[in-house]
Each structure stands twice: as structure tokens, then as C-alpha cells.
Amino acid sequence: LACAVCGLGIAWLTRHLGRSLDSLEVGLLNFSDNDFSVSIPEHGEGQLKTLAQLFNHSAAKLRQERQYIYQRELLLDKVIQSSPNVMLLLDDHQRLIYANDAARHLFHKKGRMEGLSLDELLVDLPEVLALALKHEKNGLFAMGEDDVETWYLSRGQFLLNNQQHNLILLKQMTRELNRQEVAVWKKVIRIISHELNNSVAPIASMVNSGRLLTKDLDNPKLKLIFDTIENRTSHLSQFIFNYARFAKLPLPQRRQVNWTQFTAQLTQHYPFKLIHELPEVDGFFDQGQMEQVLLNLLKNAHESGSNPEDVTLSIRYQTLVDGGGFSIVIEDRGAGMSGEVLEQALLPFYSTKQSGTGLGLPLCREIIEAHDGSISMHNRSDGGLLVRLWLPQ
Structure with missing residues (x-):
């Protein structure tokens, strides 16, 4: 009877140990297949229960690590795709x-x-x-x-x-190089403006002092000398101011702008023919800065030798893969530009006009790029110039 009881006890322990080892074997096989969702029952006492607990704890840890890596991969893929x-x-x-x-x-x-x-x-x-x-x-x-x-x-x-x-x-690298180029120009302009202002201000003060000291002398030559110096210093001060404005262009203050009201204000300065209907979607930009851009371009179109009725403006809303935006096109029937002028026109200090400062088109480019847009110029096949602006919505 004692032997039979011992035999039954050993058989039960053997089956229990076998089931535990089978569960552990299945769990480890799942691990080898990268499946960490399995857990084994924690029956009994002693080392078998401790072993089952360690297995379940490892499985939970691996599940957590796998989820963390999966989320990191999703984030990395999103960053790379964007x-x-x-x-x-x-x-x-x-x-x-x-x-x-x-x-x-x-x-x-x-x-x-x-x-x-x-x-x-x-x-x-x-x-x-x-x-x-x-x-x-x-x-x-x-x-x-x-x-x-x-x-x-x-x-x-x-x-x-x-x-x-x-x-x-x-x-x-095109935009980055353009920004670096403009940054260098701005630094040069700031240095030159500072040095010139240091000289112009004393000259203007000395002219006023000279007028006071010689006011009792009725000498036309002295008056002509003082007038010439005063006119040239005034012109130089205005010249410096224009360049300093380019070097200190503020960041755009964007807001919604109605295109009908915006174009109505432009016609008060320079006439143009509006091509196509205006977009129903409002623009989103700095109205003052964009007025400055379009007025400058319309002024150039009228000074190109084109008939006023051939100066046209087109504003269209376009939907692209990476978002929508506005295509603004100004065209004329003037003389156009040579290839060399087209390459240099957007650079500061470059001008084909005798009295030009070479800042009009560079200022337009600086404003457009500050709005995350772009500007390009092309000669028209049948004569004239086309200027295209792109503004993101």
C-alpha cells in the first residue's frame, strides 16, 4: 500500500513537472518566433513557480520593449517621409x-x-x-x-x-544659398551705412554752421557751394536710408487679406488688366509688404516700354500635393531682359537704370521668401516679361 501511494505521488509530480516543462518549451518556441504575447500558468510551489514567474516577467518586458521600438520606428519613418x-x-x-x-x-x-x-x-x-x-x-x-x-x-x-x-x-540648397547670400549683402550694407552716416551727419552740421558764419557775406559762390553740399548730403542720406531699409526688413505680420480689396488698392497707383477671376479663398500675408512687391513689379512693367493696356495681373489659387497656394503673374509687352540681366536682376546693387539703386527686385525677393514663397522671371516668347510669384496658403 505504501509503495502504491508513493508510486501515485511520483506519477502526479511527474505529470505536473512535465506539463510545466511543456508550457515553458512552448513559450520559448514562441520567443524564437518573435512572439512575446504568450504567458505560462504559475502553478505549484518552489522553483517551478519561480521559473514560470520569471518567464512571464521576461515576456512582459519584451512586449514593452517591442512596443517602444515599434513606436520609435513609426516616429522615425514619419520624420524621414516628411x-x-x-x-x-x-x-x-x-x-x-x-x-x-x-x-x-x-x-x-x-x-x-x-x-x-x-x-x-x-x-x-x-x-x-x-x-x-x-x-x-x-x-x-x-x-x-x-x-x-x-x-x-x-x-x-x-x-x-x-x-x-x-x-x-x-x-x-538653392534657398539656403540665397539666404546666405542676402545675409552677406545685408551685413555689408549695415557696415557701409554706419560708416557713411558717421560722415554725412558732421558734413550737414558744418554746412549749417557755415551758412550762419557767412550770412552777412553776400557772396553767390558761397551760397552755391553750400547748396550743392546740402543737396548731395541729402541725396546721400536718402540713398543710405533705402539700403538700410533693405538690410532691416522686418518679419512679415501675416493676416487674412481679401483679394478684391487688395487689387482695388493697387489700381490707384498703377493701372493693369486683371486676367481671370480672383480667388474666393482669402490670402494670408503681410498686406503692406505684398503691396510694396506688386507696386514695384507693376512700376517696372510700365517702365519697360510696354503699352499700359498690355500690363496684366493674374491671381489664381492652386492645390498641390504638399498644400495649396496662390500663383500671381504679372506680364507686359516691353523689351524684356537679356540672359545676363535675368541672372543678375535679383541680386542687390545690380541695376540697368542710370538712377536705380538695384534694390527693387532684391527687396521683392526678400519679402516673398520671408513668406516662404518664390519669385521667378521669364522672357515671353512673343515679347515682354513674365514675373511669377508663389505664395503658400
């Missing part, structure tokens, strides 16, 4: 593994790009871009004819899963 920089990841066979939305936009691919070879990606691309991607060099390159764009290409290599991978990054 980045304006083009990102391409290639394997050691030069086949595409990953590409973000900016890459699909640059390569004009609507669907998935993964799986394509580098040679397949280069089909129908501009020659300059294709050569830059083929050559394994980092650096700047420019492409485009009318609107030249500057890009920076960088490459990197790393090992992933014991395989060599190549990372290609393309960054649009």
Missing part, C-alpha cells in the same frame, strides 16, 4: 531598399520604388542629376535652365545584417 531631403537606401547590388516621399517626387514615381535598380531610377532623369548619382562623389551640382537649382549630394556606407548598404542624401 523631410524635404531626398533619401535613397541601396543594397550592395545597387538595388533600392528604401525611399522617402521627397525621392518619389524628384524621380516622378507615384507607386513604390523599392526593388528598382539604380540604372532603372536614372531613366528619363536630367543628365546632370543622373551623372551626379552615378559618380561616387560628394558635393554641389546645379541643374535647370531657366530656374537653376543647386543641390548637395552626400553618400554614406554602413553594414546591416552583414551586408553593405549605401545611403544617398540629396538636399536642395
